[in-house]
Amino acid sequence: MKYFKLILSLVLTIGIFFALNTKFGSIPPIGKFLNPYSGVWQNETDESISGDISLPELIDKVTVHYDAQLIPHVFAQNETDLYRAQGYLTAKHRLWQMEFQTYAAAGRLSEIIGEGALNYDRQERRRGMMYGAEQALLKMEEDEQTTTYIKAYSEGVNSYINQLKEENLPVEYKLLDYKPEEWTPKKTALLLMYMTKMLAGGDEDIENTNALRLFGKERFDLLFPDFFDITDPIIPKETDWSFIDVPQTPNPNSEPILDSIAETIDKPDPNYGSNNWAVSPQKSSTGNAILANDPHLGLNLPSIWFVMQLSTPNHNAFGATLPGALAVISGFNQHIAWGETNATRDVIDWYKIEFNEDGTKYKFDDTWKDVTYRIEEIKIKGKETYKDSIRFTHHGPVVFDKNFKSDNEKTGYAMKWIGHIGGNNQKTFLDLNKGKNYNDYVEAISNYTAPAQNFVFASTEGDIALWIQGKLPNKWEGQGKFIMDGSKSENDWQSFIPQKFNAHTKNPERGFVSSANQHPVDEAYPYFVFNDGYETYRNRVINDFFNSKDKFGIQDFKDLHNNNYNLKASELMPYMLKTMDISNLTAEEKELYDIAKAWQYNNDMNEIGPSIWRAWYGILYNMVWDEFDVEDTAIDAPFTYQTIYLLKTKGDDAFMDIIDTPEKETAKDLFKLSFSEAVVKLNDFKAKNGSLEWVNYKATYVGHLLQALPAFSRFDVPIGGGRNIVNATSENWGPSWRMIVEMTSPPTALGIYPGGQSGNPGSKYYDNFIDDWAAGKYHSLNFLQNDTATDAIIGTQTLTPSK
Numbered sequence: 001m002k003y004f005k006l007i008l009s010l011v012l013t014i015g016i017f018f019a020l021n022t023k024f025g026s027i028p029p030i031g032k033f034l035n036p037y038s039g040v041w042q043n044e045t046d047e048s049i050s051g052d053i054s055l056p057e058l059i060d061k062v063t064v065h066y067d068a069q070l071i072p073h074v075f076a077q078n079e080t081d082l083y084r085a086q087g088y089l090t091a092k093h094r095l096w097q098m099e100f101q102t103y104a105a106a107g108r109l110s111e112i113i114g115e116g117a118l119n120y121d122r123q124e125r126r127r128g129m130m131y132g133a134e135q136a137l138l139k140m141e142e143d144e145q146t147t148t149y150i151k152a153y154s155e156g157v158n159s160y161i162n163q164l165k166e167e168n169l170p171v172e173y174k175l176l177d178y179k180p181e182e183w184t185p186k187k188t189a190l191l192l193m194y195m196t197k198m199l200a201g202g203d204e205d206i207e208n209t210n211a212l213r214l215f216g217k218e219r220f221d222l223l224f225p226d227f228f229d230i231t232d233p234i235i236p237k238e239t240d241w242s243f244i245d246v247p248q249t250p251n252p253n254s255e256p257i258l259d260s261i262a263e264t265i266d267k268p269d270p271n272y273g274s275n276n277w278a279v280s281p282q283k284s285s286t287g288n289a290i291l292a293n294d295p296h297l298g299l300n301l302p303s304i305w306f307v308m309q310l311s312t313p314n315h316n317a318f319g320a321t322l323p324g325a326l327a328v329i330s331g332f333n334q335h336i337a338w339g340e341t342n343a344t345r346d347v348i349d350w351y352k353i354e355f356n357e358d359g360t361k362y363k364f365d366d367t368w369k370d371v372t373y374r375i376e377e378i379k380i381k382g383k384e385t386y387k388d389s390i391r392f393t394h395h396g397p398v399v400f401d402k403n404f405k406s407d408n409e410k411t412g413y414a415m416k417w418i419g420h421i422g423g424n425n426q427k428t429f430l431d432l433n434k435g436k437n438y439n440d441y442v443e444a445i446s447n448y449t450a451p452a453q454n455f456v457f458a459s460t461e462g463d464i465a466l467w468i469q470g471k472l473p474n475k476w477e478g479q480g481k482f483i484m485d486g487s488k489s490e491n492d493w494q495s496f497i498p499q500k501f502n503a504h505t506k507n508p509e510r511g512f513v514s515s516a517n518q519h520p521v522d523e524a525y526p527y528f529v530f531n532d533g534y535e536t537y538r539n540r541v542i543n544d545f546f547n548s549k550d551k552f553g554i555q556d557f558k559d560l561h562n563n564n565y566n567l568k569a570s571e572l573m574p575y576m577l578k579t580m581d582i583s584n585l586t587a588e589e590k591e592l593y594d595i596a597k598a599w600q601y602n603n604d605m606n607e608i609g610p611s612i613w614r615a616w617y618g619i620l621y622n623m624v625w626d627e628f629d630v631e632d633t634a635i636d637a638p639f640t641y642q643t644i645y646l647l648k649t650k651g652d653d654a655f656m657d658i659i660d661t662p663e664k665e666t667a668k669d670l671f672k673l674s675f676s677e678a679v680v681k682l683n684d685f686k687a688k689n690g691s692l693e694w695v696n697y698k699a700t701y702v703g704h705l706l707q708a709l710p711a712f713s714r715f716d717v718p719i720g721g722g723r724n725i726v727n728a729t730s731e732n733w734g735p736s737w738r739m740i741v742e743m744t745s746p747p748t749a750l751g752i753y754p755g756g757q758s759g760n761p762g763s764k765y766y767d768n769f770i771d772d773w774a775a776g777k778y779h780s781l782n783f784l785q786n787d788t789a790t791d792a793i794i795g796t797q798t799l800t801p802s803k
Helices: 001-021 032-036 079-106 117-126 130-141 144-163 171-176 184-198 205-215 217-223 424-435 439-447 538-546 553-560 568-577 585-597 608-625 642-651 668-689 694-698 769-776
Strands: 051-055 062-067 073-074 273-279 290-298 306-312 315-321 330-332 336-342 348-355 361-364 365-371 372-378 388-391 399-402 412-416 455-458 466-467 502-505 510-515 734-736 738-742 748-752 793-801
Touching: 032 348, 051 079, 062 079, 073 079, 073 668, 079 117, 079 130, 079 144, 079 171, 079 184, 079 306, 117 130, 117 372, 117 388, 130 144, 130 184, 130 424, 130 466, 144 424, 184 424, 205 217, 205 348, 205 568, 217 642, 273 336, 273 455, 273 538, 273 568, 290 330, 290 336, 290 455, 290 553, 315 424, 315 748, 330 738, 336 439, 388 399, 399 668, 424 439, 439 455, 439 466, 455 510, 466 510, 510 538, 538 568, 553 738, 568 585, 568 608, 568 642, 568 668, 608 642, 608 668, 608 694, 642 668, 668 694
Parallel strands: 051 793, 073 306
Antiparallel strands: 062 073, 062 793, 273 290, 273 510, 290 734, 290 738, 306 315, 315 330, 330 336, 336 455, 348 412, 361 365, 372 388, 399 412, 455 466, 466 502, 738 748
């Protein structure tokens, strides 16, 4: 018996040892994870910000000063060392994040998460993410300077990885039980593709085709007009376009393909957007141009942004960088400031492809062209590699076919996407960081391909400007609204709008420029610009604000960033309250009706009105567009602005009728029906959560990139705002970087974002900006003019060449 106990004890010990060091499903190897010498406990310490560090390949020493916000101020003697240091420092603070995003972009999550990510990976490979990154890298390699700097950045990242001991691996590597791999220029290209997908990865061609087939052209044009009845475009309406001498592509009167598809690939959140604006010296209370930017992106930890100062004897730039990419993306230097909002242009078109019997050729005009094949090998943790054979046409990858989301043997649907056309976007930001004036700014953005952005500009010389920049196809009228016949060459993109004819304005008479993802131009612009869901509320609030008085200062900019006025609600709710039948309201309904009637349409966090509006309008919208709830058909309901327009002007239209009821409803009926449902929904929420205050109902959170990690996230962030509001803070997306720059000489700036500089959940710098950000506060950006430390500096590191 004693031998049996000894053997049993030994077996149990071996079993426990094996279990603690083995990953079961999504559970990490607990032994490794909790090891006191190399596990999660080693991630509690804050980052070192002093001492000397030896780096291979450095040409000269680099000085790094850290301020109290953990912002590194990097002073190098040459640009190659500067970007090598940027790579090293970004990896030091954000290694797991920057690498994880490239895994997501490349469709490689199955390697670290397992089989549960396979469908996502297949989707991203078929979207052509890896292919697009390869094309972009080829384009970047055509420029010797970009190639030099991007290699230096990679060497800097790898220097950090090579110095990293297992116990100091970021906690997410320990949790998922894998290790960082070598950083390469291709990973930087993938990071840029990740942003391209996020900001230019949406389209409605398939959904619009189904709507056209179901409702007909006349009804479609009513529901989805190219221009709304109110257009307040980015480029002022009075702009003279007579200088444009390249015509729009003539319309071949091509007929759309009225096919039906049940399911499309995932698309980015259509609510992602941004604000930017600048006022001229004449409209500034200080006589200096002032610029602001606040990109609206996912609220994540670690944050999408990492703030740095990057300086050499030739330039000195400061602002928000993207972990994994070079240079400052939204920021300023001694002479100019710049920032971006998404232009949301339609740069994805879909083509129906007809294959021959064995699927190796596709029809094009009067010939059959060979398809090319790309075999994607998707590694799966703990499983055999999955191989996916993707056919390519001259349009692009055949995303949907018999092997993916379709069962048709002889047809497929190919994707034409600007993301597949190589571009050196990295050069744009490298050159902006060195720019000195308007001409430098225009030259820098001329290299930019996608995603199309509204680049705002201001200079110490007093110029302000805004260019809508990207490589944009010169489409015939209506091209890209619906699925096109891929066998006809007339449906191909025939050319691109010449860069000099991209819509822009410099020093407009009104004294300000602004963009908020609204329609870029009015009908006078001579090229086709498809309305793919342009914003119609934030832009009018911003422009009305700058038209309201003659002079503006920094406090005005702060107030506008944090403006909570709900223009959308103000344009419909009074009509709803006045029009609907209130003769038979219950006591509960009357209570919320009175609150709604007293609301002044500010989405401040302690108001109840915004909660009533959110619940009421959401239910009303679904009632109006119940015809769009079609089984096994991909289809999107009309945009918000046109919905409100129809509710107010065509309240007896057939679309107002609920298809599952015998009665014929009008908008007036829907207002009451949806209000009653909203009251039930709101009271249920109140019973479970205690309060209908907007801060509670909206429940903004900043979530870790691995959404299954609530311990590494921040919940119930105390902030107002909301969708279609200048302070565009919703549940988990919003102003990801607020920046204000006054063009003094040198510029002075404020900035903040909802996160912290460190990617380490154990660091005090992980989420230390969130409370100030939520309160509408800003931090001064310490724009050092040389490498001499000031009182703002709390630590200095020196990077030196390895001997």
